[in-house]
Every structure is written in structure tokens, then in C-alpha cells.
Amino acid sequence: ENLGLGRAATPDEIAAWDIDIRPDGQGLPEGSGSVMDGEVLYTEKCSVCHGVFGEAVGRWPVLAGGDGSLSDDRPVKTVGSYWPYLSTVWDYVHRAMPFGDAQSLSNDEVYAITAYLMYLNYLVEDDFVLSKENFLEVRLPNEDNFFMDDRADGELVAFAKPEICMSDCKDSVEITARAAIIDVTPEDADARKARAARLGMDVSESEGAASAGEDDATQEAAASAPAESGEPALDMALVAEGERVFKKCAACHQVGEGAKDRVGPVLNGVIGAPFGHVDGFRYSKGLLEMADEGMVWTEDNMAEFLRKPRDYIKRTKMSFAGLRKDEEIAAVIEYLKSFSE
Amino acid sequence: AGDPVITELQPWMQQLGDGVDVAPYGKPSEYESHVKRRTVEWLTADPVSSINFTPLHELDGIITPNGLCFERHHAGTAHIDPAKHRLMINGLVDTPLVFTMADLLRFPRENHVYFLECAANSGMEWRGAQLNGCQFTHGMIHNVMYTGVKLRHLLEEAGVKTSGKWVMPEGADAAAMTRSIPMEKALDDCLVAWKMNGEALRPEQGYPLRLVVPGWEGNMWVKWLRRIEVGDEPWHHREETSKYTDLLADGTARRFTWEMDAKSVITNPSPQAPILHGKGPTVLTGLAWSGRGTIPRVDVTIDGGKNWHAARMSGPSLDKSMHRFYFEFDWDGGELLLQSRAHDSTGYVQPTKNELRDYRGTNSIYHNNGIQTWYVNKNGEAENVEVS
Secondary structure: OOOOEEEEEEEEEHHHOOOOOOOOOOOOOOEEHHHHHHHHHHHHHHHHHHHOOOOOOOOOOOOOOOOOOOOOOOOOOOOOOOOOOHHHHHHHHHHHOOOOHHHHHHHHHHHHHHHHHHHHHHOOOOOOOOOOHHHHHHOOOOOHHEEEEEOOOOOHHEEOOOOOOOOOOOOOOOOOEEEHHHHOOOOOOOHHHHHHHOOOOOOOOOOOOOOOOOOOOOOOOOOOOOOOOOOOOHHHHHHHHHHHHHHHOOOOOOOOOOOOOOOOOOOOOOOOOEOOOOOOOOOHHHHHHHHHHHOOHHHHHHHHHHHOOHHOOOOOOOOOOOOOOOHHHHHHHHHHHHOOO | OOOHHHHHHOOHHHHOOOOOOOOOOOOOOHHHOOOOEEHHHHHHHHEEEEEEEEOOOOOOOOOHHHHHHOOOOOOOOOOOHHOOOEEEEOOOEEOEEEEEHHHHHOOOEEEEEEEEOOOOOOHHHOOOOOOOOOHHHHHEEEEEEEEEEHHHHHHHHHHHOOOOEEEEEEEOOOOOEEEEEEHHHHHHHOEEEEEEOOOEHHHHHHHOOOOOOOOOOOOHHHHHHHEEEEEEEOOOOOHOOOOOEOOOOOOEEEEOOOEOOOOOEEOEEEEOOOOOOOOEEEEEEEEOOOOOOOOOEEEEEEOOOOOOOEEEOOOOOOOOOOOEEEEEEEEEEOOOEEEEEOOOOEEEOOOHHHHHHHEEEEEOOOOOOOOOEEEEOOOOOOOOEOOO
């Protein structure tokens, strides 16, 4: 009893709109992209919202990190820590990103950005190339921690109460939480006036909303690293190389004359300084615990930190994935030493 | 002596008012300008991928006016010329089809009132009372009458293959929203709708076409609907993996939590709607709904749950729709702790927030249907609180 309405879709029309990708690879087009190419594309097109290392700017989604945080008080749900399938990344980047320029990326570019997001999450090395051919070999670490809605087995049974208390149900009632303590409700002057008008009151009193959120005065944290005497001479070629490598750090850190704290603390004199040496900078709890143990930054522990920041300091706020090459690490440390003051 | 609005001639009693056509599309009284959707700026990164809230405390009955239905979109409101809008059905079907809006108007139509609730409604309250006002704690919901065609008719027109177990609706906006819906639901009560409360969908609600998925979380009701694909497996796209999955305390997560659990809220009194009249006869009212059926009963307490009273249900009781309840009482001017508790037609009773936390922890974000408490002080001012 079909009505015969509508018309057959043409193959070209279906190809234009049928862009969805599934975990089993259905829909994946031919193509490939490398971590290296992905880094360039990501930096240009994605980092303005998602941060240079996937750490996110403002309230845009965090894309990297958060390993092992899902049962924490503040879980960080990222591609690496939470998403069950890589196909979701490919599908979403392709259909909806970059924000405001959807479907502008080529298939190879989507493969490359997907590969780079894997790299930012420690899932692959920097020489990895993702393609239609190897796509299904990838498994994201959290896949097995999803399960079908099971409310019917627990909650629905527990909350179906044929007999429910209607009177003298409890002896006393205490207020256990109040919104007033952490009130973040937007102000509504219009509604307050309307309420007052209904009461016939004249409202000229303006309870100004507390203007929180004004720019925090930037704190000038003076870097006060103790000057060491008898320092070994610097390898100036290595310092120059380190200056180049430091561009990866410069999104968050400043060093040199007039340097200030940014997302990360100023780094003047950091080698040889005690952990957490910049006054007024809000270090991670993990770093402060190490500071309490009296730890001091050396070339060796700095190298270890820079190789895998999140392995060396538990829950470090430094969302940088780490430097892969020993030469780069040595160079950037030499560069930092040149600002020992 | 007397009330000057009676004893003195008022301008509107003497002067002529507006002629017809002063407002060809009518609008609310200028004295109602405070009745509006409102957002909470800190919730999201950018207003084009954000949410605002229905002012439940200013409304009555069960129907939400179109201009006050909360908005949630992921790439802004698309503005689509209906002459350029198409609906495609493809995938595991005998004949992939394309429909124009004119084609859709030739199918048999149905009218249904359904609530649409965002799965994240009340999501900011998991860790404790946070926002003062039911607009903000419960306002990611609206309830309108939809006119449209059963999705089943369109699927039958294309001919679903026996291997077709899932459908994937897709939006035409720059977010190209997609979700996976089991075929059983698609063939049951889903609608492809183009009218709300008798008029065309508003742009922010998906004009010219949206999917209606009765009783299920709002994110699935794809707006600006351009395509339905039939498949043999779910797609596991962004909105059903990284979002709209319910993270439990142990770090595992529920997926496909589609049905909205029974819930209720007292809309008046509430923090944005204090008692202004002093002690004496007082009307308490609120809304209740369930994704699994109707709401035959709502209990209300004014003493924090020591004693409960059967609320008076008023207005139509429709499947998967909001229900309106009232409780009239004589306020003695003392402090009140107000709560409502919905019972749905399956026998489910709305749990307390702590009962819910026992099952879910506090990281779930979605599907918070715990009982809401308003504390009312002696001045009649209300505050969002939790009680033992």
C-alpha cells in the first residue's frame, strides 16, 4: 500500500550525503595521513579551541590526557581516556570540524588529524601513518568500559514502590546543601522589577550583581633563582638548537628578561632551583608534593620530566605530551641553563 | 476614597488602542517582557554551541509557547529555505528515496503532544544544589503538539530490508547531528514533524523538519532533518559515545540510555517565583512527566518529606507529555521545604537525589531525575537546597 511519493535517490546524491563512518569501518574512504602532517593541520585549524596539546582553551572540549581519571572526582573525558571508537573521531572531524567550516577537510587531512589525536594521547609514535588499510587495527583503551543501559535490572525495580510512606515518614529534616553557598545563577533584574511591580512596589534600588570574573590582575611573579657560582660553560650550539626546540614550550612558558608566568611558570633559573620555585604560581598537587620532599630540578630529572611529563609528575598540569628525541631534550635543557641568571 | 485604578479614569479606558495589523504576528504584552528563555553563560564555550532554558516558573497548563521552548544546538540555528530542503532515506532499503517538503505533506498526518527533555536537564545539580531557579535546574524541557507523519510510513515507502535493525537520523546544519535509533522505536511512535503547536517549527527547533522520538532524550530528536539511513548496526557517533553516555562512579559508562525517567518539579513557589502575598491561601503548582507513559499521581510535601499530600492533577493526561499538578494550602508564614514526587504509569516512583547517587555516583552529567527541594523562608523567598 505504498503511496508512490518521493523519487529514487541517485547514486551521486547518496554519495554526497552518505558520509557516516562506523566502528567496523563501513563508510571509510580511501586515503591516509601521518602524525607529522596532522600536527601541522591540527595546529593551524584545531588548536585555537582545543589547545596546542589537546588541553583545550576555555570550555572547549579537552581532546588529550585524562588517562585513569574516569573514577576521579573530576574525570577528564578525552579521545584517549574515554572515547570507545576511533571511527567516531574520523566521522565527527569530517562532518562537523573545523567549527564553522564543516566538511572542508579532505579525506587525507581527516586521516592525518585523527592520527595526530592518537599521538597526543600516547597511542602511537610520531612516525605513525593512519590509513583505511590499518584503521581497524586500532583499538581505543576505554572501549570495554561501556555497557548497555541496565536501568531496567536495578533502578527501575528499586524505584517502583507500590507502598510509599505518606505521613510521619521521618522525625527530623536537615538542610544538607544550599545553592546560596555556590550561587552561580545569572542575575535577572527585569524579573525582579516585574515581581516588585506586581506587588506595587517602586523599585529604584538596584542590587548590583557582584561583578566576579573581572580580569584577575596579572601577578608579577619575580623569578628569584639563586645564582650559582662556578657554572660549567655552555655549549652555545646546543643552546641555539634548544632555542628552536623551545618554540614547542613557548605557547605556555616564557624565559629570559622580562619573562612572565603564562599558562606555565616562568623558567628563568629553573635548572638548580627547588621544585615549585616560582612564588604565586599555582602548581599541580603532584609537583607540590615533590617540592615538599625537597626535590630540586637537575638536568637528569628535567630530562625525565620532558620525556613523559605525565609519567614523571602525577597529574601534572603541563598537558604537553613530551619531547620524543633525546637530542631535543638535551638542547632545550642547555637553552634553559643559559637563563640561570 | 478607593483604589485609584478604579476611581480615576485610566488612559486605556478613554483612548483608542491599536488597530488590527499593528502586530501581524502577535506578541506578548509589554508587561511580560521578563518572560524569556535565559542562558547560563559559564556553561558552554560559545553561544552558537550552547543551551538556554525554558522559564517554567512563568508558565501554566502543559503546553510550552513556541518562542519559549529551550534551545540547544551545536553549530547555531540553521535557516533553511523549505523549497531547498530534502529528506533522503537510504541504506538497507529496497529503494533509496528523496522527499521534498511538498511530498511529505501528502502522507497521512498525526498530532501528538510530547515533552522533549534534554538528557542533561538538572545535570548541574549532581554534586549538590547549585542554581537558584527551576528555569535553570529544570528548564531544558518543553512540551508542544507536533504535527507530522509517522516515520514508519516513510520507511515503508522505501522498503526496509530484513537486515535493517537501526536507523540514523542526520541534521542538515553545520553540526550534521547523528544518532542511532533501534528500528523497533523507529517503527513504533517516531514522527517526522513540521508543525509545533499548529504553526511551522521555529528555526531554532529545526525548521522545516525535525524528528520526534517520544519519551527519549532530546538529543535524539534531530533537527533540520535531512536524512535517515537504515543499517544493521549502531553507528556509535560522537553524541552517543563521548557525549550522552552516563559515567558511573567506578569509571564504567552506560550507553544508549534513551528513555527519560519519571520526574517532577514545583515551578511555583520557586527561587524565581517567591511567595509575594504573605500568609494565607497559597497555590503550589508544578510539572511532572515520564518517558515511559503517563503520570497518574504526584505527591507533594511542604515539610521536607515528613508528610506527603496527593497533588491535584489538572488538564489532559497524555502519554509521554508533561502533566500539571496543583496543591492549595494555607501558608502559616513559617519556613517550608517543598518537594514533589512523581509516580508514572509503570509504577516507577521518582527517587530522591541521594537514592539516585547510590546507583550513579555524581559524574553522570545526564539523566538526573532526583526529587528537587525548595526552601522557602518567612519572607516567602525560595532557595534551591537539599535535605536529609
